[in-house]
Amino acid sequence: MAKRRAVGNLMALAVLSALVQQPMHPYQMASVLKEHGKDRNMKIKWGSLYTVVQNLEKHGLVEATDTVRQGARPERTVYTITEAGRAELVDWVRELISTPEPEQSRFTAGLSVMAVLSPGEAAELLAQRLTVLERELADKRAALTEAAREVPRLFLVEEEYELAVAGAETAFVRGLLGELTSGEFPGLADWQAFSETGKVPPELAELMERGLHPQ
Numbered sequence: 386m387a388k389r390r391a392v393g394n395l396m397a398l399a400v401l402s403a404l405v406q407q408p409m410h411p412y413q414m415a416s417v418l419k420e421h422g423k424d425r426n427m428k429i430k431w432g433s434l435y436t437v438v439q440n441l442e443k444h445g446l447v448e449a450t451d452t453v454r455q456g457a458r459p460e461r462t463v464y465t466i467t468e469a470g471r472a473e474l475v476d477w478v479r480e481l482i483s484t485p486e487p488e489q490s491r492f493t494a495g496l497s498v499m500a501v502l503s504p505g506e507a508a509e510l511l512a513q514r515l516t517v518l519e520r521e522l523a524d525k526r527a528a529l530t531e532a533a534r535e536v537p538r539l540f541l542v543e544e545e546y547e548l549a550v551a552g553a554e555t556a557f558v559r560g561l562l563g564e565l566t567s568g569e570f571p572g573l574a575d576w577q578a579f580s581e582t583g584k585v586p587p588e589l590a591e592l593m594e595r596g597l598h599p600q
Contacts, residue, residue, distance in 0.1 A: 387486055390477065391444040395427040396437045401446065401466060401474040408450055410461035411438055438464060446470035492554070503580035504573055508565040511558055518555040525551055 390397075402423070403414045411434055423429060441447040447470050451463040466474070499507055525548045532541055564570040575586040 387484065388476075388480060390473070392437065392440045392446065394433075394437065396429050396433060397441055397446075398474070398477055399423045399427060399429060400434070400437055400441060401470055401477075404447060404464060404466040405471065405474060408463050408465040410453060410463045411435055412461060414438070414464075441470065446473055500576060500579065504565055504570070504576050508562055511562040511565070515555065515558045515562060518551065518558060522548070522551050522555050 399418050400414055403409060403417050415434055445467055447464045447466055449462045450465045452460045453463055454460045529544050529548055579585055
């Protein structure tokens with residue numbers, strides 16, 4: 386189970402990961418995080434960056450150590466990660482790597498109520514999704530191959546994981562679509578009947594009353 390942290394959103398994790406490299410002011414943090422593609426790896430709300438930095442400072446995880454000025458621009462406060470911040474960063478990464486957490490997916494939500502569609506429409510929509518997934522998968526493979534020529538693998542493992550997840554989803558959608566179009570999907574006739582009449586077949590109604598999912 387995930388720990389309750391003083392500053393628990395992933396923007397804080399991103400900030401700490403940037404400051405462990407060197408002291409920075411918030412504008413520089415944003416530039417470094419964008420350059421490293423952290424906004425692709427975690428949900429980041431750039432508008433909350435200054436608030437997150439202030440919260441990290443409040444809890445002693447970072448500290449203001451300097452101010453800098455460039456030309457006529459306002460002074461910018463430079464922050465440094467503290468020892469407590471380093472310990473928090475390491476502990477947080479250990480948790481993220483070691484402890485699986487359920488992650489909600491819009492696709493999973495859609496699949497859970499797919500029965501409101503007809504089998505034919507579901508197949509059409511899955512075919513649309515598959516086209517997009519296959520194109521994105523090819524792009525990810527090409528990008529990873531290109532990056533691997535210059536970037537050490539240590540800094541590409543998250544891209545490898547995303548590629549593996551994308552490959553698994555593509556394979557799942559392809560298989561499900563194949564079952565629907567071939568007629569091999571179990572209970573397809575009942576599903577079609579429900580779509581046409583709006584009445585739940587007795588076998589499905591019994592399952593729904595008992596609960597479809599194991600406890």
